[in-house]
Amino acid sequence: MEITLKEITKIFQAKDKSETVAVNKLDITIPSGKLIGLLGPSGCGKSTTLYMIAGLLTPNEGRIYFGDEDVTDMAPEDRGIGLVFQNYALYPHMTVRQNIMFPLENIKVPKQEALQRAQEMADLVGIGELMNRKPKQLSGGQQQRVAIARALVKKPRVLLLDEPLSNLDARLRLATREEIKRIQRETGITTIFVTHDQEEAMSISDEIVLMDLGVKQQVGEPQDVYDDPYNLFVAKFLGTPPINMIPGEIKNNQVFVKGAKIGGKVAKNQDVVVGIRPEGFNIDPKGSLELEVYMVETIGRDTTLIIKNFEDEEKSYRVIVDARHRIQPGDKVKFNIDEDKFYVFNQETGERL
Amino acid sequence: MENNTMNRTRIRTIIFKVFVYSFLVGFAIFVLIPFYWMVLTSFKSFEQVRTEVPPSLFIGFKDLRLIENYASAWTAAPYWEYMLRTVTVAAISTVGTIFTTIFAAFAFARLNFKGRDLLFLALISTMMIPGEMFVITNYITVSNLGWYTPLGQTQFEAMLALTMPFMTSVFYLFFLRQAFKQIPDELYLAAKVDGTSDWKYLWKIMVPIASPTIITIIILNAMGTWSAYIWPKLVAAEYPLVTNGLREAYQDFFGMVNYSQQMAAALIVTLPLLIVFLFLKKYIMRGVSRSGIKG
Amino acid sequence: MLEKQSNLKALFYLAPAMVLLSVFTFYPLFNAFFLAFLKDYEFLLRSARGFTILGNFKNVITDPDFGIAMKNTSIITFISVPISVIVALLISVALNSVKKLQGAFQTIFFLPYVTNAIAIGMAFAFIFHADYGLLNTILGWFGINPINWVGLNASWSNAMFALLVYTVWGGLAFKIMVFLSGLQSIDKQYYDAARVDATPRRRVLTRITIPLLSPMIFYITVTSFIGAFKAYRTIIGMFGETLRPPGTLSKDSLITIVGLVYDALAHADATGKMSEAAAASIILFSITMIFTLIQMQISKRRVHF
16 A cells, blocks of 8 residues: 655644644655655654554645545544554553454454454464463563554554554564564555664665654665765764764865865865765775874774864764774874765755755 | 545534533533522522522522622621631641641651551551541540530630641641652752751752642641531530531521522632632642542 | 661651540540440440440440431432442543533532532522422423422432432532543543544443543442441531421431431430440441442452453
8 A cells, every 4th residue: 555645734733822833745655565664853743744644633734645545534443554552552451362352343343253363463473372461461572562463453554653662672672673574574564663763764664754843854765865865964863873074165076074185076165064974984094084083982893983073072973993903092093985975965954965 | 435434424523522512511500500599599589589489590680689688698697707717717727737747747758767657557547437436535525625515615615626636637648748758769868968957858848849739738628627517516516617607597497598598698608619719729629639549 | 768767856747746646536446436335324424334345336226217327328328329420430531522611611510529518408408499499490391290309398208319419419529520530641542542443432431441440430439438428418408407308207317327426426415325426436437447348359359450
């Protein structure tokens, strides 16, 4: 089921009549049968968008299509969606089986069939043994699976997940995100999940939709978006450690940072912001850019060099180098910058040049 | 097709809304009727009440007796005296209750002493015991203390009898201890590090933080005194509080009861409660919904 | 954290409350049992002729008023409480489902809680007045002849009906408030989930709301039973100190168990009456204790739904 959002706008009105634009003229097409991560910082409108797709919120403007069908004014129960809530919303007084069967009972599926479908779904998500437990007797990860089973049991056209991993501890998070990917593959259902965690979104999504301040920033396959960010926000938001943003300038189609030439860029002469990925630095005695190492963080696989940022003490620069280099704080190191690991942004608009 | 289902759900929602609101309005009327009937009757003349069968449910502007019944209700009994006494009793017992419960709640919430949990358990168990069990002995105690003698009780003795048993309350103590318990321990430890005494910490930190709860206690306690009936009647029959005065001065038996005057009097007693409620709604409601959750 | 004991300091803070509670709460508790076992206690002389184990209880129970009081109290309890709990539940569910005017309705429904039982009792008595009352006026629209609810020689059942209406009216406010705060603490996502799953409204109520609220419903029901068992002021409000419609016999009285206690206390000067009051209060205590124990047992078992 392809989902299309056309010029969706959602405005919330507070008690004092002040208005907040949560989602602003959003245009997205979500391809059928894919796992899509809706990504952005908190307050970017991603959950609002999810709830509008679910039908729990109604957009002020714009239309929502499932395939060719306009569902904008359709009640949530008529849309054929399965929704997994952030805190799962499992009914505490019902067993796992009763929870999973609940949606089927609502649409009057015969008891025997409902039991069977509930069991199948529970087996699919790997909680088939826990059918007689109450939610309180389950771990967070198990509750999450029950919630997914409950959402899937009525064979929805679309599966929506609101921050599916945020209530899990770090170890479970890794396991569960693989599990979500597997379930999505096996069922082939169009799945949209919301998250503020870029790593989570990048790791399992077929495509990510990056939002900020209610506006779509970029859509695409995770690696493409990472490699080719349209603007400063996207570049900053993706990647850990985050990209280094350094003031620079373009002179004669050359990019200069801290007076050192790091590469070429065909553009008119101007002051710019240069973003360099931490992994884009190569140690080279003949390198043009010399930096003084302030601190060294060793994690074994590689080494992070921390460089003091004199413009903004809070945002020191980070450089990832091979662990073979033994570098001490205070060392002055020369670098070359990979051609495809730095981006040049307009200083005012943040647009990529 | 699609449009049809959409319209149907919309119509069903509207019908449901109409149903819910009618239900609520119906019960709101049920709740308001006694008040309406009181107000309406208190504005009718004695003759109108006595001659209209069935009574009219509304009152014309020219028939309105806005003051007459209130004035006569006011003078039919020494109401000023009742009110003044009730307010005095309420003030004394409320101040007493506040101080004793603040002290005790502090001890239970903040201090560590031998037998604390056992004592607290003993206290809250008394909440399950019907008040009537206490009243009997308290009546004897008050008599033994000389605060109540059926004849010749002085005003001062009556005040003692009316207030002393109500200078503290296990329920409010429990309620306030809960509020005190919610104040983070860190505040106390920080204060200790700074050399703040317990006494100062109680008054400068805990009481201000718990002030909404304390206000709730003040209001509920004062309202309780205003509606007190049984105890004052037992131990201070000659010095009635407003509610006793109301029941006795306008008691209807066989005689020609002046209903409009009676209703005016009932309204005089009810009105202060309603006014307090409307202005301090949030404190009262909070106290009530909390006490329902456990208390 | 607070391992250091401070007994002396605690004593200082506890003393005012503890002195008062000892005199007016703890001592009366023990003394009630003491009094209940005294034989022929003379209140005026403060003297008794030894002890009796069950004499005072026997006097209370064999008094014809006791049977009447038990009957009245039970009827008030077991009729008014279920009705008011169900009505309050429906009102709070309805109230919780609307947005507009919710505050106004909430204020209105809360009003009975802050009124004076005696004053409103008088108003209710007047609503039920045979000639000038509102109820008979309304019944008249439907061609029903005036009914003597609470007037001279009114029947017990009529008077009881009127009392029950008043009792339900008076009991709604507290229950609505408690239920409403319970409903508002239910996670909204349950309802969103139910909506997505196409749950019909009635099923939302019976399968989600009521089960989630059930511990609170149970708690309120039991505490209301206990409260209703102590009915007394409402009856004074409607019928005055005689506790019955004028002109009726004592067999038609609306006296309750608490009424018995105060009746005995009103005649405290007579031989043994004070002890009977104590005995009656212990009977009352025992009954409420049974309710409390049932509640504690069941809620212990049902803590985890």
